Amino acid sequence: MSQLLSYLSIGLAVGAVYAFVALGYSMVYGVVRLINFAHGEVFMVGAFAGYFVLRDAGLDRLPLPQPWPAVAAYVAALLVGGLAAGLLAVVAERVCYRPLRRAPRITVLLTAVGLSMLLQNGARQAFGPSPREWPSPRVFVDAEAVPAPADAQYYVVRTFVSDRGERSDHEEVLVAAGATLPPAARAAAGGATVYRKAGLSADEVKLGVVGMLVLATGLLWFLVRRTRLGKAMRATSEDADAARLMGVNVDVVVSATFFLGAVLAGVGGVAYCAAYGNVDPLTGFLPGLKAFIAAVLGGIGSIPGAVVGGLLLGLLETLFAAYVSTQWRDALAFVVLVVILVVRPSGLLGTARREKV
């Protein structure tokens, strides 16, 4: 039973990331009828932005009581990751999609695929193709009171000397489990701060991702159902021309849709990479595809559909990996796609919309 529960919690966390990305696919499709295949790359760019914030901004060195510096670093990484992704999507929409708004749908679709490749290879060029390890925020501890975590065989204590708070060389000391900081290392550290790198535990990541998803879905629902912008979005979705006649600024609505969807993808990107410990330019490819499948599964264009589809796909995948085959897990998603397209093309929560001729 506890086995099943642990698989369910893993599946829920993976599914929440898919849901984050699927929301963007669904929103954009709902408003402009475009499958934005570059969405996975937006996810990757968000992840990289978050990576740089965690690695270089030094927020985890803020003089705040524990564990707030680490929390601040993560909040900043999520915000910057989301914003970077959002801005990228707005620019992409302005440059690549807006000029093609009257073009046949296949043209726009191909543009999206092209943009996806451009971003993937651009990132390879800019960040290098090798995976980078995800930076763990530092947690400061008093040099006197460095306890060895009971469950570690060894752990690394690093000292860094900062007179004026700037980054400087640091030294690593290995401490065996059960031991405290050796006197020699303590002497070497001198007056410097001793800190231990603290990654997030798997449960913390899971809880964080699912919590953020609940929050984001709530906010999104409020935005779409209760605000003027949301009303404009729904109007544009139903009929862009009629909405324009009624005084809705369609361009702004479309930009906002892209922005919101991409912010969610960026946040998802940071969370995904934090959970699995590394980031590279192809990070967005598979989650992007899976999220697209999740969006179709839930009913593309539907916000609750994207959430349900994402969570369901995450759960299905994890249970499949656990009880059937780990190796064939990725293939499962595509089988799901084929099945849903054959059996119920409008998705679980989607409504079949008759094409106007």
Place this chain on the structure above:
Amino acid sequence: MRRVLPAVLVAGILGLAACGASESSSKTLTVGVLLPMTGDQATFGESSWNGMLIAEAEIRAKDPGFAFQLERADEQSSKELSGPQTKKLIENNGARIVLGSVASSNTMGAAIVCKEAGVPLVTPASTNDTLTDDPKKFGEMLFRVCFKDSFQGTMLARFARNTLKANSAAVLIDKGSAYSVGLAEQFTKEFTRLGGATFEEGFSASDKDFTALVQKVGQRKPDVIACTGYYGSAGPMLRVSTEAWKGIPLIGGDGLDSEKLMKLAGEPTSRVYFTSHFVATDTDPVVQRFVEKYRERFGGKLPDAMAALGYDALYAVFEAGKRARAAHPDAPWTSAHLADALRGLQFSGVTGKIVIGPDRTPRKEIVIVEAVGSTFTFVEKIQPE
């Protein structure tokens, strides 16, 4: 400008062609080097290359009359690119002998090209058995300076069974990698021969999310987990393994031997051991001399096994070159002479005494290493029987 540009291009192309021609006819031996300089095995490529640079400097100082140059190509950690890049080295750069690559699957691509071109290939670190055991496919001109997986897998299984006293082992296999599949097979064979029980689980190196796999393996409570893939998969697995693998050691082959392993792993709760060719914390004076030189040249960085094997691979070329020159003085460099000289070659490298046997593979020592934080500690060294 419009008229000048084509003229410049033509001049450039002619110049390049002239260079190529002059190189191949001169007495300089062109050694092609095929390595993964980017991608998920990039640290392997970088280390091997650094090791070769150390060897290059030593050889030039030792024997200034031995004229050679290194031409490097990047196979980008890709099976698909290793063949074309090898072709480029042979056809465009005029390589008479090729060194490379690291991952066995990638060396296979290079081996097929070398076989067709009749150029000897010396692999520093590809351990998959079929590379030398399947001459129909990979030819008879492929040599290595490292041991084979049948030896490595056997020793890893003995270590797990005899030293770690494991009765049951989970074998994790990267199904897309010839190295991983081969190593797992040898490990399982020896481990069960010694009375242990194994179960296997496949994964794909392109995976990022190993949580389900880790959970699944942990719940079966094996005494040891043998991950036969590369550090790029083992690291992230360890990272998410905290609760599930608590107290279960993870072991693997030389694919885990990278400084990135523990960076990707974070602070795992498992002890991590792997078999390798070399470890910088070995107190052997030959090893320590190499370590000193390496640290001096590369800013205090410690060499890993790939660096040592890269060094030995270039030395194999040098030793073979000397033999070929003694046998055919005044003759220009030819691939056939070099291949003949490589057969039965004997020399003493930093990864142990290298005696290239009839299977074009040396029988040599193996070390067991424990990864602790960012350092690799020497556990034991086993001589071949």
